[in-house]
Amino acid sequence: MRPKNVWIRQLQSTSYHTDNTASPRNNSVAITIFSTLVTARAYKAPHLLKIVTYVSPYVSFNIKKTIMIINLFQKPTEKCPRCLGKGFVDNDDINRLNKKLEWASGKCAYCYEKGKVNKLTVSNIPADLSYLTLERTKIERWKLILGNKKAKKRAKLYQENLNDLINHISKQYFVGELDFETIADLHFARFEKHNVSVKEKKEFIKYIGEVVKERKEKFE
Incomplete structure (x- = not known):
């Protein structure tokens, strides 16, 4: 499934940057470790796993995540x-x-x-x-x-922004007594959204109605 509406996709507060912290040398080491672990797992060689674990501090630090990656490729x-x-x-x-x-x-x-x-x-x-x-x-x-800490942070920030938006709409309608169209205009102005299409605005106004319906009991 997708987010409720097109504009919810615009709630991303940060761009997705690839982690470039690993050096080429570490990448090659990681690949070697990965291959060795797969081999050890396939041939049921626990002694080989133990050797790989203590080969270097790099392996000792990353062994857990490497095994997690291997587990991802197992049949669900x-x-x-x-x-x-x-x-x-x-x-x-x-x-x-x-x-x-x-x-x-x-x-x-x-x-x-x-x-x-x-x-x-x-x-x-x-x-x-x-x-x-x-x-x-x-x-x-x-x-x-x-x-991954950055991915978890993005997920948390996304939820916070979404909750903030829903609460903002609720307060504008029930406390500020604004109509749907005014709330929509304020929303797009808040996010500096220019040249909003008629379809997008209608979709958002429909969503405002859903928020009002769901949050009505809370404000009564």
Whole structure:
């Protein structure tokens, strides 16, 4: 599934930069380690794994993540907790995960329509993580699975921005008593969004109506 509306995709507060912290030498070492681990795993040679682990400080520091990467390539065995094995997210899933104001139904971004995922994915990524939609690249998804700090920070910031937007709309309508169109104009002005298409504005006004409907009880 994708974010609820087109404009939600614009809530990215940071651009995705590739980590360039590893030097060419470290990259070649990592590849060698990876190949050795695969071989040791394939031929059931625990002694080889032990040797590789103590070859250098670099290996000792990265052995855990290297094994995690290997596990990512294993056949998925766990039923997807987001779509419950269907391969797509429907309105029932959205309501169950309390994402009515954040997601639209469609292909499941958690399992990529497979219905099953790796145990590592279930352990490290919550099924209701708003940030993980079809807009994310596979590399970004892998970073989340491996616990990359920058990726986790982007996910947290995305959720904070989304919550802020929903709260902002609610207060403008229920407290400020502004109409839908005025709220929409203020939103696009806030994000310096110029030349907004009629379709985009209509879509956002429709979303404002959904927010008002969902948050009505809170302000009554």
